[in-house]
Amino acid sequence: MDVKNYHSRVCDAELQEQLEASGAVLIEGAKWCGKTYTARHAAQSALFMQDRDQSKRYKQIAASTPSLLLEGATPRLIDEWEEAPVLWDAVRFAVDMRGEVGQFILTGSAVPKENSNVPEEEQRLHSGVGRIAPLRMRTMSLWESDESNGAISLQELFDAQPQIAAQSTLSIEQLAYAICRGGWPASIKLKERAALQTARNYVEEVINYDVHRVDGVDKNPLRVRKLLESYARNISTMASNETIMADVRATDQSIAVNTFTTYLSALRRIFIIDDVPAWSPALRSKTTIRTSAKRHFVDPSIAAALMRISPLRLQKDFNTFGFMFEDLCARDLRVYAQANDGDVFHYHDKKNLECDLVVALRDGRWAAVEVKMGMHEEEDAAKNLLTLAADVDEQRMLKPSFLMVLTGGQYAYRREDGVYVVPIGCLRP
Numbered sequence: 001m002d003v004k005n006y007h008s009r010v011c012d013a014e015l016q017e018q019l020e021a022s023g024a025v026l027i028e029g030a031k032w033c034g035k036t037y038t039a040r041h042a043a044q045s046a047l048f049m050q051d052r053d054q055s056k057r058y059k060q061i062a063a064s065t066p067s068l069l070l071e072g073a074t075p076r077l078i079d080e081w082e083e084a085p086v087l088w089d090a091v092r093f094a095v096d097m098r099g100e101v102g103q104f105i106l107t108g109s110a111v112p113k114e115n116s117n118v119p120e121e122e123q124r125l126h127s128g129v130g131r132i133a134p135l136r137m138r139t140m141s142l143w144e145s146d147e148s149n150g151a152i153s154l155q156e157l158f159d160a161q162p163q164i165a166a167q168s169t170l171s172i173e174q175l176a177y178a179i180c181r182g183g184w185p186a187s188i189k190l191k192e193r194a195a196l197q198t199a200r201n202y203v204e205e206v207i208n209y210d211v212h213r214v215d216g217v218d219k220n221p222l223r224v225r226k227l228l229e230s231y232a233r234n235i236s237t238m239a240s241n242e243t244i245m246a247d248v249r250a251t252d253q254s255i256a257v258n259t260f261t262t263y264l265s266a267l268r269r270i271f272i273i274d275d276v277p278a279w280s281p282a283l284r285s286k287t288t289i290r291t292s293a294k295r296h297f298v299d300p301s302i303a304a305a306l307m308r309i310s311p312l313r314l315q316k317d318f319n320t321f322g323f324m325f326e327d328l329c330a331r332d333l334r335v336y337a338q339a340n341d342g343d344v345f346h347y348h349d350k351k352n353l354e355c356d357l358v359v360a361l362r363d364g365r366w367a368a369v370e371v372k373m374g375m376h377e378e379e380d381a382a383k384n385l386l387t388l389a390a391d392v393d394e395q396r397m398l399k400p401s402f403l404m405v406l407t408g409g410q411y412a413y414r415r416e417d418g419v420y421v422v423p424i425g426c427l428r429p
Helices: 009-019 034-040 055-064 066-070 086-098 155-160 174-181 190-211 221-233 243-248 255-271 298-306 311-316 320-338 376-393
Strands: 024-028 045-049 076-079 105-109 132-136 165-167 340-348 353-361 365-372 404-405 411-413 420-423
Touching: 009 024, 009 034, 009 132, 009 243, 009 320, 024 086, 034 076, 034 105, 034 376, 045 105, 055 066, 055 086, 066 086, 076 221, 086 105, 086 132, 155 404, 174 190, 174 298, 174 311, 174 320, 174 365, 190 221, 190 255, 190 298, 190 353, 221 243, 221 255, 243 255, 255 298, 298 320, 311 320, 320 340, 320 365, 340 411, 365 376
Parallel strands: 024 105, 024 132, 045 076, 076 105, 365 404, 404 420
Antiparallel strands: 165 411, 340 353, 353 365, 411 420
């Protein structure tokens, strides 16, 4: 594997920090998001469990003497460790025995199901808490793919609350293409036709192979496709399981609730579905906060591929464009928030006051973000943000570090009311 031309990722620094603090790091994320290249760039030796020439032999060794597979310069990469789940405990034990940090990097594109068809002796036995630190990796953000100029830093917005002035060079046409192409590392430098085909190929592989291998249970590809298509139609909304299931039942009345739940769980375990959870702040009012998650994929190109939408067609359907643009923004904000030790949520209360995305850092600081494609929606978005900020109980939690309207426009600036307007093409961690 050639890593000389490695394209740096936001999580590179996170990986190094985890290696300095833990005996092993587990990088998890969707297939093709770049886990192996990132891990290989940081590793001094590697074991590739899916190497077709060696896979059978590796599994035989793992079943008898797994410690042999851990020998090598450290950090040692164990790629796709779930191919031999016993390696989890072997790594955990080796970390305990060596008593040193930075020993192993594990990568995985699926969460193995306990008590599945995998023989009991091959299943992982112990938690990795204290030995194996988790690191979530997503597809490339616009900053990582060199499409955002990075003029506005999320960290600086939290730390300094600066006056800003910047301009994005991303056009609406380029945003539509970025959504349909996605952030798959393999597609970034391809010509347009080939790059768009990458996402379509990915979806087909998920439907026809990946969703089955996660638990060894065969699934009806047509049902998987219909479920994913419904998810795509409901992207960036709080559509309930009942709504999505009813959508599937429109063409497949025989699907049972348990089957639907099993399929949904499998798609989450291979990191295709990446819902944004609800945020529950301390408020002055007694309004009821809705707790449903917002429906999202790990990458907006999945929805585009499922709905068979091209960049040109997306530009002609502004409503769909808006929902998919929010999916793109959610992906990028999650990458940037994680780099700042934070998470991303959404807010919606019984009075229908909404906030598309909330970035909450672990030190208690937070920021509210409204996602809007066009500048003409700025006023209503700013009003919503200010209303939410005014309702927060500042005796029980910090006031917002900043309020931001994240747009598909060109100009970044700070309004007179203090609300930031920032194009996604200017944002970085």
